[in-house]
Structure formats: structure tokens, C-alpha cells
Amino acid sequence: MEAKEKYKENQLTDLSKDTIDGEIATINFGPTHPSTHGIFQNVLQVDGEKIVSAEQTVGYIHRAFEKLAERRPYNQITPITDRLNYCSSPINNIGWEMTVEKLIGAEIPKRVQYMRVIIMELARIADHLICDSVVGVDAGALTSFFYPFTEREKIYELYEEICGARLTTNIGRIGGFERDFNETFHTKLKSFLKTFPPAFEEFNSMLERNRIFMDRTKGAGPISAERALNYSFTGPNLRAAGVDYDVRVAQPYSSYEDFDFIIPVGVNGDTYDRFMVRQEEIRQSMRIIQQAYSNLPEGSYKADLPEFFLPPKAEVYNQMEALIYHFKIVMGETHIPAGEVYHAVEGGNGELGYYLISDGGRNPYRLQFRRPCFIYYQAYPEMIKGMTISDAVLTLSSMNVIAGELDA
Amino acid sequence: MSAISNEQVLKRLNEFFEADILSNEEPFGLLTLEITPSKSYEIIEWLKNDTVLQCDFLTNIAAIHYPKDTNREMVVVYQLHSWRNNFRLRLKAFLPISNPSIATIVPIYNGANWMERESYDFFGVNFTGHPDLRRILNEDSMDYFPMRKEFHLEDETREDKDDRFFGRF
Numbered sequence: 001m002e003a004k005e006k007y008k009e010n011q012l013t014d015l016s017k018d019t020i021d022g023e024i025a026t027i028n029f030g031p032t033h034p035s036t037h038g039i040f041q042n043v044l045q046v047d048g049e050k051i052v053s054a055e056q057t058v059g060y061i062h063r064a065f066e067k068l069a070e071r072r073p074y075n076q077i078t079p080i081t082d083r084l085n086y087c088s089s090p091i092n093n094i095g096w097e098m099t100v101e102k103l104i105g106a107e108i109p110k111r112v113q114y115m116r117v118i119i120m121e122l123a124r125i126a127d128h129l130i131c132d133s134v135v136g137v138d139a140g141a142l143t144s145f146f147y148p149f150t151e152r153e154k155i156y157e158l159y160e161e162i163c164g165a166r167l168t169t170n171i172g173r174i175g176g177f178e179r180d181f182n183e184t185f186h187t188k189l190k191s192f193l194k195t196f197p198p199a200f201e202e203f204n205s206m207l208e209r210n211r212i213f214m215d216r217t218k219g220a221g222p223i224s225a226e227r228a229l230n231y232s233f234t235g236p237n238l239r240a241a242g243v244d245y246d247v248r249v250a251q252p253y254s255s256y257e258d259f260d261f262i263i264p265v266g267v268n269g270d271t272y273d274r275f276m277v278r279q280e281e282i283r284q285s286m287r288i289i290q291q292a293y294s295n296l297p298e299g300s301y302k303a304d305l306p307e308f309f310l311p312p313k314a315e316v317y318n319q320m321e322a323l324i325y326h327f328k329i330v331m332g333e334t335h336i337p338a339g340e341v342y343h344a345v346e347g348g349n350g351e352l353g354y355y356l357i358s359d360g361g362r363n364p365y366r367l368q369f370r371r372p373c374f375i376y377y378q379a380y381p382e383m384i385k386g387m388t389i390s391d392a393v394l395t396l397s398s399m400n401v402i403a404g405e406l407d408a
Numbered sequence: 409m410s411a412i413s414n415e416q417v418l419k420r421l422n423e424f425f426e427a428d429i430l431s432n433e434e435p436f437g438l439l440t441l442e443i444t445p446s447k448s449y450e451i452i453e454w455l456k457n458d459t460v461l462q463c464d465f466l467t468n469i470a471a472i473h474y475p476k477d478t479n480r481e482m483v484v485v486y487q488l489h490s491w492r493n494n495f496r497l498r499l500k501a502f503l504p505i506s507n508p509s510i511a512t513i514v515p516i517y518n519g520a521n522w523m524e525r526e527s528y529d530f531f532g533v534n535f536t537g538h539p540d541l542r543r544i545l546n547e548d549s550m551d552y553f554p555m556r557k558e559f560h561l562e563d564e565t566r567e568d569k570d571d572r573f574f575g576r577f
Contacts, residue, residue: 059545066530067554071561102436232466232519245491340435342487342496344467355470355487370468370487378522407545 024052027389031060035138035393038403042380042392049388054381058374062407069367073332074100075174075308077367082168084371085405088127088348089169090119090159095345098253099354100174101303103341111299112176113255117292118189119162119171120254120345121285125196126155127348128236128278128285129203131400135275136207138397139216144206151199154192161185173309176302193290200286204279214272221383221395222270231379234372235350237399240277241269247346258295259288271391271398278400307334335362349373349400373405412461412493414439420460425451438496445501448486449511452499455488456516463490463497466513469523471531473505475557481505484533486513503533512538530555 030041039060045052065080072080081092094116101108129148136144156166161184163171172178181189207213223233225241238245246263248256264280266273302309306325315322328334338360344353353370376399383399384392417439418432428444428451443451455463467487474481480502488497501510512535513520524535525544532553535541543550552559 059547062545064554067561227518229465230518232468232517250491250494340440342436342438342498351467353468353487355468355485357472366470366472368468368470374522374526375468375519378519 023047029054029389029392031057035397037134037397038401038406040396040401040403040406044389044392046389051384051387051389051392054384054392056377056380058377059407061403065369065408066367069364071363073334073362074336074364075329075334076332077364078172078174079168079170081369082170083404084369084408085127085348085352085373085402086167087130087400087402088123089167090123090171091127091345091347092352093169093171094120094254095343095347095352096354097172097174098345099341099343099356100336102343103339103356103358104305104336106175106303106305108176108254108303109299109301110255110297112301112303114292114296115177115181115301116172116254117256117259118289118296119159121289121292122155122158124285124348125282126152127400128282131348131397132207132275132278132282133203134397135217135271135394136213138393139213141207141210141213144203147203147206148200151196151203154188154196158185158188158192161188173302175305175308176300178302178309180301189293193286193293197283197286200282207275208279216390217272217275217394217398218270219268220271220391221387221398222268223379223383224269227379227382228269228376231376233350233376233379235347235376236277236281237269237274237376238350239263240266240273242267247344247351251344253343253345256288259291261285261288271394274398333362335360344370347372349402349405350376369408371405371408373401374408377401377406412490412495414495417461417495417497420458421451421455424454438498440498440500442500442502445484445503445510448484448499448501449513449516452486452488452513453516455497461490462492463488463495465489465491466517466519466523467496469520469527471527471533471555473531473556475505477502479504482508482531482533484510484527507534508532509534509536511536512541514538529553532556 027044041057081096082089133145228241261284311322350372355368357366359365428447430442470485472483482503486499529543
């Protein structure tokens with residue numbers, strides 16, 4: 001087949017036979033290897049320490065989210081999105097809510113948009129902190145894993161003040177939030193804004209110019225910009241290869257155009273560049289939070305969409321209209337107009353897209369998640385070819401492949 | 409916002425593929441074209457290489473099943489994105505369920521490999537020429553395509569739940 005030949009041509013040339021000096025051994029890397037940070041299997045063909053080829057097996061935690069979504073009312077799909085990239089659930093939740101809002105044409109108050117920006121950037125910080133500290137662990141630096149977890153805990157406490165949950169947050173509602181930021185949140189956020197930057201720089205100083213860390217990560221698992229684009233990379237992994245694409249800037253949503261921040265890019269697309277891009281993004285996220293918080297507009301914390309917000313109990317008992325809405329929401333009978341919409345947000349790992357097709361009923365006709373992990377993980381064998389197994393571990397963790405997002 | 413408007417994109421495409429663009433619409437500002445399935449490879453390759461449109465990023469591939477549309481039950485949706493001109497483009501190819509075959513675009517975009525495998529896994533779309541068309545998320549021994557609409561989410565033999573009154577299937 002002609003297409004097959006073309007495909008082979010497009011792949012990087014295989015290591016030729018004469019560069020292999022020993023016997024080829026097959027190693028199962030995963031599915032439950034401690035350094036894979038999730039359930040992935042890689043069947044590696046190794047020649048001594050050198051990886052000759054790799055093949056991934058995915059789908060160990062496939063939960064059929066797209067099928068589940070076809071039977072759920074819109075507000076019950078938000079908890080499903082939690083379980084995609086569970087390191088930054090609020091971004092997934094808010095991205096989904098904005099998709100539905102786009103379809104129903106809801107007008108979202110400025111305050112809600114700013115509140116969302118604050119939460120999404122906190123989630124991005126938490127996501128990148130985990131990724132970067134885990135890169136440290138895989139390079140042998142355990143201390144730098146524990147330091148940022150103190151800060152991540154503070155972010156989770158902030159989530160708790162908003163929605164009561166920590167990891168799978170189900171934050172917000174279609175049209176806004178269930179309640180406004182409370183006093184404790186304001187106190188905790190102010191203290192976080194003050195204490196986080198020095199704590200982060202302390203963590204950064206442990207790794208950024210660390211000789212051992214640099215030796216381990218520089219040149220490990222590189223990918224060129226051209227190959228990354230061919231593999232449909234997005235997010236920090238693409239930016240590490242030197243392409244400055246960011247959904248927040250290219251197609252701003254939720255008032256991102258109001259804020260001043262830069263998109264960091266790398267040069268070599270290797271593990272060190274991916275680490276450095278994420279570190280700089282954390283600083284930029286802090287800038288965005290500071291700007292959004294100091295300019296937080298007055299107004300309502302939710303849009304005027306009674307079909308998506310449970311009315312206060314007192315009204316349910318006394319007013320006909322409130323009772324109807326209460327019943328409709330509880331029974332999941334909120335219908336939205338027919339239509340077809342694609343909405344993308346910049347998730348922790350790249351362009352997180354929701355392709356929603358509604359036929360006018362109580363649940364989507366079809367919902368597809370564009371999951372950045374699933375798409376860029378394809379390039380993994382190409383990136384680790386010719387590297388050692390320890391480089392493969394570092395590459396996997398620096399790509400931030402999250403099992404939940406990979407398998408949906 | 410985009411540097412090139414949807415009309416200009418459509419005009420440029422019509423210059424080369426007028427016979428193969430069967431219809432167009434713009435839901436929420438995203439230009440959506442229905443194309444002849446047999447020309448999908450050619451159109452996507454042309455879009456990638458065209459110096460004016462520069463539509464050279466594959467965002468995703470999705471399949472949709474419409475069991476009621478006779479002879480065009482299966483839809484393969486390609487979403488492309490031009491970063492330089494900042495516009496998105498959606499291409500739809502309608503296929504009959506009896507033979508849902510369409511040319512693979514893996515030679516153009518390596519990233520399409522798993523996206524196509526996913527559409528095969530869940531909908532049974534046969535991407536001809538795909539280098540490795542196997543199931544990806546489901547078990548290899550599975551003998552049906554679970555996202556097709558004839559497979560209901562819940563066991564239909566259950567008698568303890570009666571959702572008829574709520575218009576649910």
C-alpha cells in the first residue's frame with residue numbers, strides 16, 4: 001500500500017542493524033511500574049541499556065466517558081470531566097461549562113470570568129508543580145518532591161473553600177459558581193499570593209541549575225518542532241520545542257485578553273526544556289492571578305440561568321417557578337437547543353477541546369474530548385529511541401502523561 | 409479575529425475543489441464543510457501545503473453515528489487549524505454504515521494514527537491504508553463497536569428501572 005510506505009518514510013529511520021552490538025532483550029516497562037506514575041505499559045526492545053524500539057499499550061483505565069456522557073444530563077457531565085486530567089480538574093470542569101454556555105449563548109458576568117481565571121491558573125500551578133517535582137524524583141531528587149507539596153496543599157485548600165472537594169472538584173456550574181468566594185478564601189488566597197513566590201523559587205533553585213539534574217535531563221527525549229507539530233502536540237510539550245501556541249492567546253476565552261503575560265518557549269524540546277517551560281508558566285500564572293484578583297470586578301457570581309442553578313430551598317417551598325426549576329434540575333430535564341460546538345481551553349497539558357453535538361434533548365447526542373495526552377503520547381517511542389531506560393522514565397514524567405486523560 | 413475570513417477560506421477552497429465541497433455552514437463561526445469522502449485525503453493534503461490558507465495543524469478526528477440517515481450513517485469529522493491565519497476548519501465526510509471506509513491521513517499527519525484507531529475502535533470506521541489499524545482503548549477480542557447508537561448504555565433486559573415517563577431510552 002502506498003500510504004504505508006509513505007508512513008514509513010515519515011518515521012525517523014530505525015537504528016540500523018550494525019549499530020546494535022548485543023542481543024535484543026524485551027522488557028515490559030509497566031503496567032504497574034512505580035516510575036510510570038499511572039497504568040501504562042511499554043514493551044521495550046533493548047540492546048543493553050539502549051532502547052531500540054518501544055510500543056505502548058493504552059486503555060488500562062478506559063471508563064467509556066464519551067458513551068456515559070450520551071446518557072447524562074449536562075450538569076452531570078461536569079464530574080466526568082474531573083476524571084480526565086485529575087491533576088487540574090478545575091480547568092476541565094470550567095472548559096466543559098464554557099462549552100455548554102457557548103451552545104446556549106449564555107452571557108457570563110465579568111466577575112465570573114475573572115473568578116474562573118483565578119481558579120484555572122491555580123489549577124495550572126498545581127498541575128505543573130506535580131509534573132516538575134516528579135521529574136525531579138525520577139532524576140533521583142526526592143527532596144524537591146516534598147517541598148512543593150506544601151504549596152500544592154494550599155491550592156487544594158483554596159479549592160475546598162470554593163467547592164468542598166480537593167482532587168475531583170466538580171467546581172462551578174454551567175453559568176458560574178454555586179456561591180461567591182468566601183472570607184476564608186480571600187484570606188487564604190492573599191496569604192498564598194504572598195508566600196508562594198519565595199517557596200516556589202526555593203523549589204526552583206534545587207533543580208534549575210543543579211548539575212546532576214541538568215546532566216540527566218538535557219538531551220533526554222528531545223523532539224523537534226516540526227515533528228511535534230506533525231504529531232499534533234499542544235501545550236508545554238510543544239512550547240518546549242519552540243512553538244509559541246497557547247489557546248489562551250490564540251483564541252482567548254474567559255477574558256484572558258485582559259491580562260498581561262508571556263508564553264515561555266524552549267529550544268530543544270528535551271526534558272530540561274519541558275521542565276523549564278513549566279517552571280516559567282507557573283510564574284506567569286502567578287502574574288495572571290495577581291492581575292485578576294486585584295481587578296476582580298463587582299457583580300454576580302453566576303449568570304441568569306435558572307435552569308442550571310438550584311433555587312434556594314425557601315423559594316422552592318413557596319414559589320411555583322422555583323419549584324419547577326428545582327424539579328427540572330433534580331430530574332435532569334434541562335434541555336438545550338440543538339447545535340454543534342467545539343470549544344477549546346488551554347489545559348495543563350495543552351489544547352483540551354470539547355466537541356459537543358446536541359440534538360435538543362436532555363443529554364448530548366455525541367460528546368468528544370480532545371485529550372492532549374492521548375494525542376502526544378503517540379510520539380513517545382520516537383522520542384526515546386536510542387536513549388537509555390532511565391531517560392525513558394524521565395521523558396515519560398516530563399511529558400506529563402496522565403492516565404485519566406490518556407484513556408478517558 | 410481571524411486574519412482570513414470564512415468567506416475567503418471557502419472561496420479559495422472552491423477554486424480548487426468546487427465539485428467536492430457539497431455544502432457549508434458556520435455553526436458558532438466555525439466553517440464546516442461537507443466533502444466527498446473519496447477526496448478527503450487530497451483536500452487535507454492540499455490544505456496543509458497551500459501557501460495561502462496554511463491550514464497545517466490537525467486538531468482532532470471524531471466519528472459520529474446517525475442511524476436514521478440512510479446511506480450516510482457514519483460521519484468522520486476532521487478538525488483542522490491554521491495557526492498562522494488563526495482560523496479553524498471542520499471537514500465532514502459521510503459514509504454508509506455498510507462500508508464505512510475512508511482513506512487514512514496518517515501519511516500527512518502522524519498524529520492521526522491514534523485518532524483514527526480510536527474512531528475504528530469505537531465506531532468501526534475503516535481507514536484504508538492505515539499502518540496499524542487495531543483497537544486502542546478497548547480489548548482486542550471485542551467484536552462490536554460500542555459507540556454506535558444501537559448499543560444502549562444500560563442493559564435493556566432490566567425490569568426494575570422504568571424511565572419511559574421521562575422520555576429516556
